[in-house]
Amino acid sequence: MRRQHSSLPATPSRTDIKTTKVIIDAAEAFDIIVHDHVSIGWDGRQTARG
Known part of the structure; x- marks a missing residue:
């Protein structure tokens, strides 16, 4: 997943x-694995994995 808010x-x-x-939780019902959530903003990017 990713989220982008340039401001x-x-x-x-x-x-x-x-x-x-x-x-x-919803994805698990469909056997989908979310590996990471990347946030992109004006100051760069950050990953939920670290």
Whole structure:
């Protein structure tokens, strides 16, 4: 997954984190694995994996 907000920093918000968890849970029902969530912002990028 990725999120791009060129006017915001790449650091994920609490809403981004909650939404990611909801999507991961929903994807599991279809045997889809979410490997990472990359946020792209004006200050670069950040990955949920570290």
